[in-house]
Amino acid sequence: MNKIFEVPLYAYDRSPDQDAPAPVRHKVAVIGAGPVGLAAAIDLAQQGIEVVVLDDNDKVSFGSRAICFAKRPLEILDRLGCGQPMVDKGVQWNLGKVFFDDRQVYDFNLLPEEGHARPAFINLQQYYFEEYMVNRVRELQEQGAPIEIRGRNKVEAIGTHPDHVKLEVETPEGSYTLEADWLIACDGAGSPTRRMLGKDFVGRVFEDNFLIADVIMDADFPTERWFWFDPPFNKGQSALLHKQPDGVWRIDLQLGWDIDKEREKRPENVIPRLKAMLGEDVQFELEWVSIYTFQCRRMEQFRHGRVIFAGDAAHQVSPFGARGANSGLQDTDNLIWKLRLVMEGKAPESLLDSYDMERVHGADENILNSSRSTDFITPKSEMSRILRDAVLDLSEHHEFARPLVNSGRLSVPCTYDGSPLNSADALDGPARTRPGSPCPDAPLGDEFLLPKLADKFTLLTIDADAPDLIEEDGVEVTRLALSVKDDATLALKERYLGDNESGVYLIRPDQHVAARRPSFDEPQIRAAIRRATGKE
Amino acid sequence: MDDLILTPNIDGADDFYAELLANHEGLDKADSDVLNARLVLVLANHIGNRAILTQALAAAALKKEV
Numbered sequence: 230m231n232k233i234f235e236v237p238l239y240a241y242d243r244s245p246d247q248d249a250p251a252p253v254r255h256k257v258a259v260i261g262a263g264p265v266g267l268a269a270a271i272d273l274a275q276q277g278i279e280v281v282v283l284d285d286n287d288k289v290s291f292g293s294r295a296i297c298f299a300k301r302p303l304e305i306l307d308r309l310g311c312g313q314p315m316v317d318k319g320v321q322w323n324l325g326k327v328f329f330d331d332r333q334v335y336d337f338n339l340l341p342e343e344g345h346a347r348p349a350f351i352n353l354q355q356y357y358f359e360e361y362m363v364n365r366v367r368e369l370q371e372q373g374a375p376i377e378i379r380g381r382n383k384v385e386a387i388g389t390h391p392d393h394v395k396l397e398v399e400t401p402e403g404s405y406t407l408e409a410d411w412l413i414a415c416d417g418a419g420s421p422t423r424r425m426l427g428k429d430f431v432g433r434v435f436e437d438n439f440l441i442a443d444v445i446m447d448a449d450f451p452t453e454r455w456f457w458f459d460p461p462f463n464k465g466q467s468a469l470l471h472k473q474p475d476g477v478w479r480i481d482l483q484l485g486w487d488i489d490k491e492r493e494k495r496p497e498n499v500i501p502r503l504k505a506m507l508g509e510d511v512q513f514e515l516e517w518v519s520i521y522t523f524q525c526r527r528m529e530q531f532r533h534g535r536v537i538f539a540g541d542a543a544h545q546v547s548p549f550g551a552r553g554a555n556s557g558l559q560d561t562d563n564l565i566w567k568l569r570l571v572m573e574g575k576a577p578e579s580l581l582d583s584y585d586m587e588r589v590h591g592a593d594e595n596i597l598n599s600s601r602s603t604d605f606i607t608p609k610s611e612m613s614r615i616l617r618d619a620v621l622d623l624s625e626h627h628e629f630a631r632p633l634v635n636s637g638r639l640s641v642p643c644t645y646d647g648s649p650l651n652s653a654d655a656l657d658g659p660a661r662t663r664p665g666s667p668c669p670d671a672p673l674g675d676e677f678l679l680p681k682l683a684d685k686f687t688l689l690t691i692d693a694d695a696p697d698l699i700e701e702d703g704v705e706v707t708r709l710a711l712s713v714k715d716d717a718t719l720a721l722k723e724r725y726l727g728d729n730e731s732g733v734y735l736i737r738p739d740q741h742v743a744a745r746r747p748s749f750d751e752p753q754i755r756a757a758i759r760r761a762t763g764k765e
Numbered sequence: 766m767d768d769l770i771l772t773p774n775i776d777g778a779d780d781f782y783a784e785l786l787a788n789h790e791g792l793d794k795a796d797s798d799v800l801n802a803r804l805v806l807v808l809a810n811h812i813g814n815r816a817i818l819t820q821a822l823a824a825a826a827l828k829k830e831v
Contacts, residue, residue: 612798619802629810 265540287380319351432526580763
């Protein structure tokens, strides 16, 4: 079978840059055509900023890798014009079961909140995710957008200068030099860019190994997430079974620290393990097997002059909670509008330091959550195991213990509390929409709120007057005028007004709240716009 | 600010202590550890108040009051 991850999607093609007499200068270069690099490039290109993506490979990711995509990244993908194919193909689930030893201790239904266009999350193989993003790149190219992916273009050296970077790029036909005003490094946890620039990457190593196997089976397992602590088929360790599209199942088996990785990866060793788990009679085929260890760490700073790091290149977490790719998409969502304003001369370069501050905050939250999940799943001392097992035993009998069971806390966007871009909260409104918060979606009849927010700043008015367009020092803010009557379910009122009769929200291009007030006040809103663009 | 009660608060203290010991009777060390762990969790949930729990952890560690 010819899988999508075996087909070159952006094959090497000689670029005119390689024959240019002097290095060609680009606006932005992105290193890495994974989910994060592609998101950065699509975001730039659809806002008219020229971008070239360099990748040392020419195919989408090998094997399923990241499989769980949360609501916020799906909303970001909607803004990038490629959310729908992901949701159409992805598997949605709400039911989870937790097993301990030889028995099920409880099950749970996630019952996501109503009134959101997108589900809490979908399961989708990373290769589909990347394929749909590449499709979006091709679509933008057909529309004449300035975006290019160069396959088998490996960056070998980076020269940093005050106003540009210089890249030495190796190709199958030799090397060439290109320049870019800005460089976004999205080249993964092992980031060669980070290494070439000699930047730190410190954190905690977890001494454990996990076997991931993608198996294709016609088994009659329901579309649920099953997690085992200390199961009979993997004594003293954990296991996870999760469904992906196309009848592919993700199986994670914890192996412990002292193992021979090459040996454990061989099918003759993997298959008996899977049979013990799935039952001797279940017919399956192995699609992909990998063994991984993980670390929780981040760079001290994500921005180094004209080089900006995003995704796993900047921060790495354990896989529990699906906080890798999901947080990487939030990085570029945060970065690109700022970079655009800086490049257009509409904001000071220091605005980019807020990317660093806000996304370091996000990374720390993700590292904290994923470290805690890891500590629960793999207790590090005798007493932590005793307490962990006590929680599991109690969870079978008493509901109170179930929130303590931690097999991964699913990625949710962080609120940028304390960000220098926020204005003081002037509305006694719901906490979930305070300045710094990601805007929660809300239904508007047959439509939804979030798709109505543009790539630019929006002034959301709910039963309040305001001008349709405000321009403050080059930054345009367009009004979205709504009424609580637009949403019969009252979710809009509940999420944005609380007990207030009206509300005015200044919303950033990444759909985070910058300021809110009960009514429009021009000097205050203008000050909030300046503040949100790094001018106050 | 909620305060952890660190003055006598159990009616029939001797009865309670005997009941606690009785629950461990006949258990080996490993099973007693497990029982204690469950008991801590059950009691912690009943208290619920995070500030009190932090004070209780400090009190159990024989730390000065926080």
